Amino acid sequence: ARPRVGYYFTGKTNDTQILEKIKKLSVEDFQSIPVVVDRNSSVYDAVCAMFLEDVGTLFVVDQNSVLVGVLSRKDLLRASIGSKDLQTLPVDIIMTRMPNITICYKEDSIFEVAKSLIEKQIDAVPVVRESPNGLEVVGRFTKTNFTRALVDIVQNKLY
Amino acid sequence: ARPRVGYYFTGKTNDTQILEKIKKLSVEDFQSIPVVVDRNSSVYDAVCAMFLEDVGTLFVVDQNSVLVGVLSRKDLLRASIGSKDLQTLPVDIIMTRMPNITICYKEDSIFEVAKSLIEKQIDAVPVVRESPNGLEVVGRFTKTNFTRALVDIVQNKLY
Numbered sequence: 001a002r003p004r005v006g007y008y009f010t011g012k013t014n015d016t017q018i019l020e021k022i023k024k025l026s027v028e029d030f031q032s033i034p035v036v037v038d039r040n041s042s043v044y045d046a047v048c049a050m051f052l053e054d055v056g057t058l059f060v061v062d063q064n065s066v067l068v069g070v071l072s073r074k075d076l077l078r079a080s081i082g083s084k085d086l087q088t089l090p091v092d093i094i095m096t097r098m099p100n101i102t103i104c105y106k107e108d109s110i111f112e113v114a115k116s117l118i119e120k121q122i123d124a125v126p127v128v129r130e131s132p133n134g135l136e137v138v139g140r141f142t143k144t145n146f147t148r149a150l151v152d153i154v155q156n157k158l159y
Numbered sequence: 160a161r162p163r164v165g166y167y168f169t170g171k172t173n174d175t176q177i178l179e180k181i182k183k184l185s186v187e188d189f190q191s192i193p194v195v196v197d198r199n200s201s202v203y204d205a206v207c208a209m210f211l212e213d214v215g216t217l218f219v220v221d222q223n224s225v226l227v228g229v230l231s232r233k234d235l236l237r238a239s240i241g242s243k244d245l246q247t248l249p250v251d252i253i254m255t256r257m258p259n260i261t262i263c264y265k266e267d268s269i270f271e272v273a274k275s276l277i278e279k280q281i282d283a284v285p286v287v288r289e290s291p292n293g294l295e296v297v298g299r300f301t302k303t304n305f306t307r308a309l310v311d312i313v314q315n316k317l318y
Contacts, residue, residue, distance in 0.1 A: 018177055018178070019177070019312070019313050022313055023313055044240070047236060047240050050236075051233075051237070056232075056233075056282075073215075073232040073233065073236055074210075074215075074232065076236060077206060077209075077232055077235060077236045077239060078210070080236060080239035080240055081203070081206050081239055081245070086240070111310065111313055114306050114309070114310050115310050115314075117306060118303065118306055118307050118310060123215075143302040143303060143306050144277065144302060146302075146306050146309075147273050147276060147277060147302050147305050147306060148277050150273070150305075150309050151270065151273050151274050151277060153178070154178050154181055154182055154270055155274075
């Protein structure tokens with residue numbers, strides 16, 4: 001009998017293969033530098049930091065550089081409208097705090113993190129690393145990072 | 160001679176085919192409902208609309224429902240910090256206006272629109288349709304829409 005050569009069935013199409021490749025891309029290859037503020041900062045200082053650094057989300061840290069909170073543009077806009085005294089109002093009062101902070105690790109799949117961005121209706125998550133004092137912020141992963149990653153993949157494959 | 164059957168070479172792998180499919184997905188299948196404010200609204204009213212509707216970008220229209228401006232959270236946060244009189248400050252003063260507004264049409268590829276979101280460093284674009292009076296706003300396409308679309312594609316293909 002003629003040997004059956006040329007191809008064999010792996011149970012997966014190439015289509016599935018590229019999607020699996022996308023699923024395995026990890027946060028560390030696409031993350032941005034985190035922008036942090038001290039938990040004793042005022043809301044006014046946080047707004048300034050957001051504009052100076054041009055980010056949509058700030059991470060709040062304690063004296064050991066451990067993550068204690070997250071501030072979105074929405075949080076700061078709400079505070080700016082509602083309060084008269086932004087220079088004395090500490091970010092501590094208005095930030096989202098544990099256990100309500102969604103975090104990720106640099107080894108995580110960008111696809112899984114993108115899923116949680118959508119589910120939690122947030123724009124960014126801190127990339128953290130465990131330290132003796134708690135979770136240390138080492139990066140920032142946003143919808144922009146995910147969008148840029150996918151645009152790059154589609155583009156490089158086609159041109 | 161034995162006929163050559165079974166496969167022929169199209170010059171494209173299946174990998175390229177799925178990426179081309181992604182490239183052809185159109186805005187109308189993934190867009191959101193637009194949230195608009197009148198050009199005579201105050202900044203205060205715009206901030207309220209942003210919170211009530213829970214969106215990151217508002218589109219400003221004239222009396223004919225024609226697009227005249229765009230307001231981001233960043234625009235409104237800047238105004239809230241810088242001005243004391245948000246109830247009388249009209250959005251007209253602080254909005255981004257033509258020709259600096261990036262627009263798209265419902266037939267556009269989500270990939271091309273995502274590229275311009277990244278390049279222009281914006282979160283959302285209005286989906287418009289031409290009318291006798293100008294560009295009418297019919298939708299909103301955001302980084303969230305793009306992220307959700309890609310997450311859905313990867314997910315549905317794998318499970």
